[in-house]
Amino acid sequence: MSAQRTAQVTRNTNETQISVSINLDGTGKQELHTGVPFLDHMLDQIARHGLIDLEIHANGDLHIDAHHTVEDVGITLGQAFAKAIGDKKGIRRYGHAYVPLDEALSRVVVDFSGRPGLEFHCDFKRATIGSFDVDLTHEFFQGFVNHALVTLHIDNLRGQNAHHQCETIFKAFGRALRMAAEHDERAAGTIPSTKGTL
Template structure:
């Protein structure tokens, strides 16, 4: 099997980003983005998805976190799409339920080739440690638009906003892991009746 790795650089007037990803990793992560809470959440993707991530970003944080968070999502999506390749032999679909104390989230993903995000997370607070939680929708929208996946995210229960978000990212990592796993019964076959994704 070919290595499922990618390195993408994206430079704009607002952000300069480098993302390296290994879909067949061990969950190693290295981040230097200037946004600690985002890094904590991306660490969940790596650990629970068993993908290696190395992400650096120099962004216009003197304005706010928006451009940095959204553009990291975009660049991660580009790297993921490149690393996953032609999708032959993968499971394609993934899903996970993850609890954390009182919080419970469900994430379902389809590596469909069609970008779509349906995200329902009724946050109980507007920010965590000064981080605007609405920006996570921008992160996932950027990822979806550039990875060309369909993603459903639902926080089913939760009172603590940190717990709500963490269950979302853990479930996303686990759903991603399931979707990118190789299925030996589908070796060399595109998982679609159309013959292409």
């Protein structure tokens, strides 16, 4: 296997200051301090189920609300992912996962296509999870997709508990990322595309 794929990205705006450190070939270690506890809980799912070492520190305008912080964490994580994945030689490119949690079930499919595209389908059963606005889930993934340059399909297939719905999405996202980013020994050194580039 090639050297570990890592990246460090810092993004500073008038609304947020965010730093992300990532190791795609990690063990799921994480250090998460976004100021949004539920977001930290969801990012932990990505790290643990994607076997991605993840360190994220964010300082945002939470006195307004969590929107800018959640979206900008998604953006910065996407930038770090794009940097760490490199030229994509020898990766599987596609990944998918179904994850249940009690009554909830979600499916996530990802393609390291080089083209940003998001299909997000989840009918959350309530508007907030604690103080977390469920609409921000879409904003997080939109930010990630736009900057990681991936195609991402997210479908919550069933669920009655909004926390369960959201957690299955993030767990499945981690598992799908892990599959897509894995080295494929049969395709070592090649770009997984008929175009020869991604």
